[in-house]
Amino acid sequence: MKTYDYLIVGAGLFGAVFAHEAKKAGKKVLVIDKRDHIGGNIYTREVEGIQVHQYGAHIFHTSDREVWDYMQQFAEFNRYTNSPVARYQDEVYNLPFNMNTFSRMWGIHTPAQAKEIIENQIAEAGIREPQNLEEQAISLVGKDIYEKLVKGYTEKQWGRRATELPSFIIKRLPVRFVYDNNYFNDKYQGIPVGGYTRIIEKMLDGVQVRLNTDFFTQREELMKEAENLLFTGMIDAYYDYCYGELEYRSLRFETEVLDMENYQGNAVVNYTEYEIPYTRIIEHKHFEYGCQGGYGGSGSGVSEKTVITREYPASWSRGKEPYYPMNDEKNNALYEKYRTLAKKEEHVIFGGRLGMYQYFDMHQVVRAALKAAQENLTNVGVQ
Template sequence: MTKHCLMVGAGLSGAVIGRLLAEAGHKITIRDTRDHVGGNCHTLRDPETGVLVHVYGPHIFHTDDAEVWEYVNRFETFLPYKNRVKTTSQGAVYSLPVNLHTINQFFGQTLRPDEARVFLEGKADTTITDPQTFEDQALRFVGRDLYEAFFKGYTIKQWGCSPTELPASILKRLPVRFNYDDNYFFHKFQGMPENGYTAMIARILDHDNIMVELNTPVTRAEAEGFDHVFYSGPIDGWFDFRLGRLGYRTLDFERFDYQGDYQGCAVMNYGDVDVPWTRITEHKHFAPWESHEGSVLYREFSRACGPDDIPYYPIRQVAEKTLLADYVELAKAERNVTFVGRLGTYRYLDMDVTIREALDCGRAFLASNGAEMPAFTVNPL
């Protein structure tokens, strides 16, 4: 039986679920408050320089999920791209993540991999046996010198608090490589869409059964009348923030232009706490197959997210998780609404994970054969 479903949000979650259901014969309406599709992945060609700009900050596609990689390439050609991040710290430039070159340069050594392991172990605080905080984790594995040069100041600026207040889990794995590999990601498939993410998402949405309505906010009351709603907006926003607002960090972008090549790389971090921005991104380097004389750059500043700001990074500390649990209970009492994506589940998600979860969610809907869908197909807690 054909159903009419509403997707709240024209980002990756809404587009992927909408396309899957549309191809199965269902009618899809997609509404978004912004004047463009793509959510925070939105890309736009700068009219003056021709540079393809990542409007809400850079998005680099990387995944080990072969099906997801095949999916995005169905709608856009992905060209090879390796993210090689640099950082300016204490008056010098280094490669990230910390690798053998970084170690040798920073300490003025010519260590081989095995020697570097022993050397760093000597720098590490081995009295920390069960790291509980971000700082504990860093001190245990890289020692104070590297921690203060590359992690401490950047983390304070990014999260607005001391690393002693952040959980060790933020440093998920040993942040050091004992070789000269400076590729920021480990994943098998890495690339950038040749014509940008907005072009890709527009193609995903290009189906006779999909109607897109931009500049169209959706309230809970306005979502009535549809057979099912897939909501990718903020979960607390669905309930008009009645229990309070979940905490996020947001970003401010300070654009500046340059004639030529400003920094020679796409991403330059700034590890010193007295430099107010976290990084500078030079967007023409995200498309190395293109050539542009002019350059578009952004200084990024992280701060607490206010009611009128764009939410970027969910904080997910103890207080936020407690509030989230209360909203999850409210969500489970809803009928015919499924909460999806980064904002709908209050989780930081890479693009490939967002697409994977959207594919799984859409398939679960198709397999339900009219049975009621749960509020979540992934546990947000």
């Protein structure tokens, strides 16, 4: 006798969406997570009245109306628009690359002027067949933008010099000849009021959840409890690295509470110099309207403190948290070997960034989880 229809490993967004749909379909579900909280990497917690994104900035954005409507049942989203800025030495630039960026960099004012400078720099570089990331980036945006806003940030993020990175990593760089700082092109964008954890709580309402539970240390016992498995961890770990390790990039976060109302004036500031070890500083209160600071002063209801997080890219090794799959040719070929094994499984589903070895934005995670639910939540019952 099996107690559950599904054992779901991972209480992040993919696992929570699938668990919610499974419960609606009348299935018995057990969700486990090795961490002491639900939500995976979108987990938020309140500090000094501010919703802190524990594992880096997460802005929900999509042009998929069905996914947007789906998420609305779990939270009200504010009207946050992602408009990061970049610091290079003592200079500050708007992102993505747009007319505000070009005006600040070159002292020009029209799209024609900006296009001429970029086209001239590309022509001067004379790169016909880019052999590495550096050459690819220069051939797309010219030398000035590359050296100030791309080079250092990219090298920190990947942990390798740009001349050592393959050109295909940067297939395109967004260049906009308008004065618009909206980072995303998507039609819908925002952050849930009250944080992402509340969304996951609602998705998992009525579902059995066990935290501080490591699948690998209790694998045999857990598998006896459920007829089917949804696994959102590392697919190579599931198969005990039988073909070798897939590569990932990790992150390290330093979060602190500051005794001031407003530290940097923006939610996300990227630091593009290679010599500065972190890639960005997040000031969490700026994600939420009405508590950003710098508007009303004392008595305005704005927290007089602020919370910032410095984000450091890090190499990955076993035991560290894998955040980004290294989707180069070598690793994608290795993943295909594991995917071939996965296709042979009759009662195991792999999902999420780690289970599918693919970089997903949140809306893509939701869509993939809904697809998995639609494909698997039929004719499944407790034996």
